[in-house]
Amino acid sequence: MIPVEHYVALSALLFTVGGVGFLVRRNVLVTLMSLEIMLNAVNLALVAFNRQATHVGAHTGQIFAFFIIAAEAAEVAVGLAIVISLFRIRRTVRSDEADLLKN
């Protein structure tokens, strides 16, 4: 059986990749994808911790992961709608060009 540390390490790696992508990329689509990666990293950690010997018979981690997947789906729907609206108005999907609210 793979020890839990491996899962947590992978999760941390994925989370970092997502976080960096979220911070540095200007393409809103990529930003959204980075968010997905971060959320899935969290899901992975939750499921992994739920497999530990102290948690036999408990399913909190799995259920929590399902909730996050549902929230993700909603978030993507809204997020993509915003991206499409942005594209229609500004003819771009770059977040640094969507700065009408500046000052």
Place this chain on the structure above:
Amino acid sequence: MKALFSLFAPNDFSLIAVVLAMPLLGAFVNGVFGRRLGKSAVRLMALSAVGISFACAIVTFAALNDLTDAAKHAGAEGTPQKLVWTAWEWMKLSGTGASRIAVDLRFSVDALSGVMMLVVTGVGFLIHVYSTEYMAEDKGFWRFFCYLNLFIFSMLVLILGDNLPVLFVGWEGVGLCSYLLIGFWYNKTPNAAAGKKAFIANRIGDFGLIVAMFIFAVYCGSLDWTGIQNNANNLVTSFNNPPGSGPGAIHLWPIGGGRFEDYTLLGLKIPLHKLQPDTPWAITAATAASLMLFLGATGKSAQIPLYVWLPDAMAGPTPVSALIHAATMVTAGVYLLCRLSFVFVLAPAAMLVVAFTGAATALLAASIALVQNDIKKVLAYSTVSQLGFMVLGCGVGAFTAGFFHVFTHAFFKACLFLGAGSVIHAMHARIHDDVRSQDMRNMGGLRKYMPLTYWTFVASTLAIIGFPLTSGFFSKDEILARVLVSTPTGVDLAAGPKPWQWPSWAPWVLWGMAIAAATMTAFYMCRCVFLTFWGDFRGWTIGRPSQVHKSHHDDEHHDHGDDEEHHHHEDLSQPGLPPRESPRTMTIPLLILGAAAIVAGIFNPAAIKLIKPDFDFLPLDHWLDPLFADAQRGLTMAEHHLAHSRELLSTFGAFTAFAVGAGFAYWVYVKEKGKPARDAMLKVPKLYRLLLDKWRVDEAYDKTVVASVDALADTATSVDQGIIDFVLARLTSLVVAATGTVLRVFQNGVVHVYAAIMVIGLAAVGWFFVQPHAAFTIDEKDGDYTLVASPGPSYSYRWYPDATKEPQSAEFSPTAAQIKVHVPDGKSQTVKLEVKNAFGRIDSKVYTISRPVPPGGGVRERGNQPRGN
């Protein structure tokens, strides 16, 4: 009557609700829908509302009469009867101690309020009828009747209220209606100013009424009539209560009953003890309450010093002057004096103030009325003067006489005002100018053209000047007689102080003032009749259409609702049409009121007793006797024979006053055609100007009271603009602006910068949870300290009871959340806590407990000095 009582029990007489609700309904319908309803519907609504109210008032009065008769047969004569209706419980106030003062929305009809109710609804109905014609051409017809109905409702609340707060609601309501109706033609500046003046003058009086309510709540523990009456003695006996034991004497100087002690400021001794009188100036609560109530009465009933609003109130439509500013509202103050007569008689000093204020007002107003040329101004000052008579009557304890004068005055003064309105109505058709159509110098000879108006006006003039056997003769004569016969001497209660006594000259001075005022009354009223109705019509030349035309166009804000086309077809070389008698809707109320002015004396013809000592037809006297019985204990009547001779003297004086005043006016204005008056005017021009300018009281008020209030307002304005607006507001906005400038840097509209800030924030929150936080609370008892560590996620603890030594146990334990430490007196000890969380990170906190040496084993103090980690 039995059927009536089976419908309405005396203690739940809901017919009163109908009396009250009808005018309110009328006001509501006319106010909300009146503009769309049209004039005939508004008229129908207004008249039926007051008419039904009047009919129900008659039934209620009959029921009360029946109840009184039943009580008489049951041998309970002398106990006042009343019909009560409680709408709902209003509030419960906290009194002194644990007592609660219930204030219900309760209405009652007793002997006093029953008569007032009939007068208000009856005279009110007649004036409503009159107004439908007088105001027929006005654009604000519906508005007028809305206000008028609302006034009737408020006045009924004032009269029928069973306690002071309900009375106060009505008191304010009539004030509001008065304000609205004085400023009815609100786009003329003087009218709006007059309305404001009336409102503000009344506000000063209201202050007194509110203070009186507080006094009753504290000293009597009640605000309804019965409760105040039952506990009225407390107002006097509380005087000797030692300080600090609840309500006692009311200290005027030093204010509130303190002591003046010397005060040292910067080494300088200020000898404040010199301000301390040998015996503190204190009055009984009865005196204070009476004076405060009377302040309220001076506002509403136009007495010195607050009478100034009433003459200005004539800016309103004439029916309003008749109803509100002559017949009903202005008598509310006198009604209050009568209603709380049992309080006033406990305070002879306050009664002296009341009596002298009344006499002085009667005299002052009569002297002003001598020279006024505006017919409504003459009547206005006459009203002030007559109110002075009523207050004088109440001031000497003749409450029945004072109230009887309210009753008769309602008829003859309403008739006089409506007659003046009829004259103005006729004059206004010729002279389209508010000032000149009311000037008596433009009138004259009107009896030929307006016979009905003339005869009713004469009838009520005879009443007001005291022509023998008219209503005014009986009521005024009784007041004058009682001034000499009855003296308020207060009540000598064993527990209270000895009542202060009137000086012996006071009744004679009061009587002299009243006789002088009565003489002047006869003179100026006869002058008014002679100038208006006798001689030749002077309006031919003054009211020439050419001039009319000019003055009409001068007046741009003319909104009396008259048709402009009216004069354009007139031949300017002709003097115009003669004045015409008013239509029947105006003359019928005049006839009824004029007849009442003559015969209303039948209700209390006390003067007949002088000729026929066993005469006993005094319905009003007997009717009101039970109500004023309690007040009699504070009055001393002259001995029988003396009283008889004084009453004779007084009646003779009253008759002489009438004869001299009327005869002199006849000589001046009819025999000599006004020549002596003109001569006198030229001889003493300064005195004449002074009287014409109404003793310049308004100017004096402007210079003193108004000017000081204005100065205060100016100061407040400069503080507001200088400090509030300039310093505070600017400074605040500067701080906000500076903060905004800094924050604007972060708010740059770029989405990924926001994202980065969010990530930094999340990281900070994450770090907070990764780090453990050591904290504990301490509980002490006699040197034993219990320390409890604050909980956290998977925390385990290790304690060092003494930080310099080894820990309690080597291992961290999640269950060792608390330890006990004993520290002896005078010693100190340092405790240390270490907390470890799931990540193995450790945080610690050090705390020193030190106990001082108790001073002689006495009270121990806690000397904990937090040091932190």
